Amino acid sequence: MNPAILIRPETDADVDAITEVTVSAFKTLAISGHTEQFIVAALRAARALTVSLVAEAEGRVVGHIAFSPVTLSDGTQDWYGLGPVSVLPAYQRQGIGKALIEAGLARLTSLGARGVCLVGGIRTTT
Numbered sequence: 656m657n658p659a660i661l662i663r664p665e666t667d668a669d670v671d672a673i674t675e676v677t678v679s680a681f682k683t684l685a686i687s688g689h690t691e692q693f694i695v696a697a698l699r700a701a702r703a704l705t706v707s708l709v710a711e712a713e714g715r716v717v718g719h720i721a722f723s724p725v726t727l728s729d730g731t732q733d734w735y736g737l738g739p740v741s742v743l744p745a746y747q748r749q750g751i752g753k754a755l756i757e758a759g760l761a762r763l764t765s766l767g768a769r770g771v772c773l774v775g776g777i778r779t780t781t
């Protein structure tokens with residue numbers, strides 16, 4: 656990974672930049688409903704962003720990852736959902752997404768998390 660990339664927790668000052676990064680990352684994805692920025696905002700409003708990290712490069716936010724609690728059907732506690740994870744198109748394929756995921760998993764481990772799941776979405780046409 657580019658050594659000039661800094662991974663750190665989000666602050667209040669990052670909120671608009673996180674929205675911008677999320678919108679940009681998903682903009683050209685056909686599978687996207689282009690609502691991922693609202694998911695991040697809703698999780699933040701619900702105080703469910705257990706871990707929210709940004710990747711900073713050249714003084715700006717270029718990536719973001721969210722982890723939030725999930726409920727498993729068998730009642731197992733302390734599992735989290737990963738996502739959305741977003742990297743600005745111009746910064747993709749440089750190891751930033753991987754660094755965000757690894758940093759997030761390390762933080763969750765330190766919080767006592769037992770597992771993380773990643774759920775893919777399917778957009779219906781109706």
Ligand SMILES: CC(C)(COP(=O)(O)OP(=O)(O)OC[C@H]1O[C@@H](n2cnc3c(N)ncnc32)[C@H](O)[C@@H]1OP(=O)(O)O)[C@@H](O)C(=O)NCCC(=O)NCCS
Pocket residue numbers: 680681684738739740741742743746747748749750751752753754
């Ligand atoms: C998915 C995403 C976060 C990856 O970030 P990134 O910084 O480009 O990823 P990295 O450079 O860290 O790559 C990590 C690994 O994924 C692979 N990878 C990255 N993008 C890929 C793609 N589009 N297709 C296939 N593999 C891909 C890389 O080859 C790398 O594999 P390796 O570790 O075996 O070499 C970024 O492409 C993105 O924002 N995409 C749009 C939003 C999205 O789809 N988010 C995921 C669903 S929430």
